[in-house]
C-alpha cells in the first residue's frame with residue numbers, strides 16, 4: 626500500500642484581483658511521517674499552497690487529496706478546512722483569555738487528568754515555557770508565543786501538521802533546540818510535517834524533503850542534500866547558497882572533460898581551496914573579505930577575469946594574491962548566466 630498521505634495534482638489558484646497565478650499547476654506528494662519544507666522567495670506562493678493543502682481555500686483547478694479524501698470540498702464548509710489537517714498560522718491564533726498551560730492543554734481536554742497534566746508539562750519543558758505556564762499570550766514576546774503555538778499544535782499528536790514560518794521569531798541557540806525538539810516529536814508521533822519557510826538553513830537543516838517554489842510553480846523537489854548539490858538550474862543553485870557560475874570555457878584548459886563545449890559550471894565557495902601556487906588551478910587577487918565567525922568570505926578576482934566567492938579559515942588583506950584549487954563542481958543546464966544574488 627502506498628504511504629502517500631497528502632498529494633496534489635496540477636493545483637492552481639489565481640486571486641481575483643491578480644493576473645498572475647499565485648499557485649500554478651503544482652503536483653506534490655508527501656509521504657506519511659515525512660518532514661517537508663516549502664521554500665521560495667517572498668510572494669512565491671508558499672502560504673497560498675499551504676492554505677490549499679489545508680482545505681482553507683478552493684483551488685481554481687486541480688485537486689488535493691488527504692489519503693483517499695478530496696480536501697478541496699472542505700473549503701466550502703461553514704468552518705473551512707479539513708478537520709484532521711492542523712495549520713498553525715503566522716499570527717499563532719492563541720486563545721487570548723487562557724494561560725499558556727491552558728492553551729496547550731486545550732486539545733487534550735478529552736484525555737484523563739493525569740495524561741493531560743503529564744503531556745502539558747512535557748511540552749512546556751520541551752519548548753522552554755515552564756516559566757510562562759500561568760501567563761497569558763499578551764504577556765509574552767513574539768518568539769514565546771510562537772513556541773506556545775508549536776506546543777499547542779503538537780499536544781494532540783496530529784497525524785498531519787502544516788506550519789507557516791514556524792521559526793520566524795525564534796532565534797539563535799534556542800532555534801536549534803526547538804528544531805531538534807520538533808523533529809523528535811514528529812518522529813515520535815509519526816506526524817507528517819509540512820512547513821513554509823523563506824530561510825534556506827531552516828529548509829535544509831532538519832527536513833527529509835525540500836520543495837522550492839518560484840512564481841507559483843514548483844521548480845524542484847529533492848532531498849536537502851540533492852537540492853544543494855544537484856540543483857536543476859542557476860536559480861535553485863543560488864537560492865540555497867553562494868555559487869560561482871560561469872562558462873566552462875573560462876576554466877583552466879583540460880580541467881574538465883570537453884572543456885571547449887559550451888557548458889555552464891557551478892562551483893560552491895567551499896569547493897575552492899586556498900592552496901600553494903604549484904597545486905593551483907586558478908590564481909587571483911583578493912578584492913574584499915568579510916568575517917563570518919568561523920571563516921572568512923573572500924571575493925577574489927581571478928587572473929582569467931572570474932569573480933569568485935571563496936571561504937577561507939585565514940584572513941587575507943585586499944590586493945593579496947592567492948592560489949586556488951577546485952575540489953568539485955557540477956554543470957547546470959545551459960541558460961543565460963544570471964546575476965549573483
Ligand SMILES: Nc1ncnc2c1ncn2[C@@H]1O[C@H](COP(=O)(O)OP(=O)(O)OP(=O)(O)O)[C@@H](O)[C@H]1O
Pocket residue numbers: 640641642643647665666667668669670671672673674823
Ligand atoms: N488574499 C489575497 N488576495 C490577492 N492576492 C493575494 C492574496 N494572498 C496572496 N496574494 C498574492 O499571491 C501571491 C503569493 O502570495 P503568498 O502569500 O502565497 O506568497 P509567499 O510565498 O507565502 O510570500 P511571503 O514569503 O512573502 O509570505 C503574491 O503575489 C501575493 O501578493
